[in-house]
Amino acid sequence: MQIGFIGAGLMGGPLARNLIRAGKSVLVFDLSQEAIARTLEVGTSGKAAASIKDLKDCDVVFTSLPLPQHIKGVCLDDGGLYSVLKEGALHIELSTIDPGTANELAAAAKAKGIDYLQCTLGKTPAHAEKAEEPMFIGGEQVLFDRNSELFKIIGIPEYVGGIDASCAVKLISNMVGMTNLAVLAEGIKVGDAAGMDRNLLLELLSDTGARSFQMDVRGPWLAADDYAPRFGLDLALKDVRLGLEMARAWDLNLKSMEAALEYYKQASQDGFGKEDCNAVAKVVGK
Template sequence: MSQSSQDGPVVGFVGAGAMGGAVCRRLASGGFRVRVFDLSEAAVAACVAAGAEAAGDAADAVRGADVVFTSLPTPELVSGFWDENLPHLAAGAVAVDLSTIDPVTSRAIADRVTAHGAAFVACTLGRTPAHAEQGDVPAFVGGDAAAVERVRPLLERLASSTHDLGGVEGATTFKLVSNLIGMTNLAVLAEGYVLARRAGIAPDAFAAALRETGAGSFQSETRLPWIMADDLASRFSVDLAAKDVRLAVEAAARWSVPTPVAAAGLSSLVAASAAGHGRQDAAAVVEVCDPRRTARGPVAD
């Protein structure tokens, strides 16, 4: 599979939101021929500016493509998409789902795609859309080994590393576990930040000291600066974070794995959403700890 748009694969791409759009632009700017569809005209335009072609509709993105990427917000949307568009998928094509969904739904879709005569690869991603824009994300893949090898050039363009986790259940579950850990850590980090501020610790001093302890994490390096700057613009929204942690907790319940700490983290995210922060970045979970806080000084009682 060549990176040349002349002799390489035709790539259909459906779902150009924050993460999907970043991946789509990354592929289109790397010489791959990409046909993209999204309900947002602005999202499609951003991908076209990076070298993609606009598809007329979802079916147009799928029809005739050698590889079809989907990046959609919920399991229901991914399943519904393939309900409508599987007939348009060419026999022998590869469907690659980037969405964060539950393993049961992913397996059901994989089985339907396979029965149609195509192949299915679950490919979940780590880090943020900003990292994906640069190809600096890990990819967690699962599915038919031959299909994974067929899309290897695409994976090498969109990701900095690829981890083969076996079946589609492994790839989808790992992403849920990763977000379960990351978002629960974020909820605790927000509580710790507000507590430190109440004790009179300056934000910069808090962040610097935290790096020297076992409490340092990806969230403290990435989202703590946003919290300190009162920058809650959405990179990965509260509502999406809550959806992912809910799916993880539900999957754990099906397998009789207790997740009380994650359930508490989920409650913090749900509370942030209920307070009106659902579309803001997951860092807005800090608002639940202290809605009166400011990023520039302790709040007087």
């Protein structure tokens, strides 16, 4: 099996490395030569692709890109992935995108005789590096079943149903997580006003109903005013925005998440977009 991988960044890079560590033949394409080099250094079965055209004979191609417009361009533009892939190839899309974009890609792939699965991801690059990334996979179950062993190399796969479900699980996860992070930042602000030590506050809260994944992971960073980028604020803003657009399209009014979106918008406008998403703390409580 020849595998292609487009996008070797924070999430794509670890997943591609897992395939190479397993001895799979992988052609890696990324605009960053540094990202390609980091990906290929873990084994000998990976090679660099000079262009998307080099992926024309791949049986399976993964894509992991930052924004919906990026993945649409890579797949649908003249000379893009769908114009070069052979009939019967499988495209596995890993990016965080909205259901509309995912269904557009699936329809375009089908028109070219290409199979499509949407596979959104549930945790962090560190989990991806250890093949512990939850994977929410949507599309035809026969395609999932046929490729289940491949998925197990790179993460923890779960078939969730249709393409909409795959996108929704990821966007719900990020909306809830980012809203929770904003609320946690608010709580720390209240603790500051009360004169509490931040680390003590987090220790006490961790044994109550306030405990969360964000508290466990980002709480210590918030306590230390550590905003070094792990998952960028602008990416968090994008995910919350996409999730709320999805919800509005289904006539849902999600007031707490809409309020969180305003925090992330403000933080981005104030110049914190390239910092970690916990930089939302810089604008809460004002």
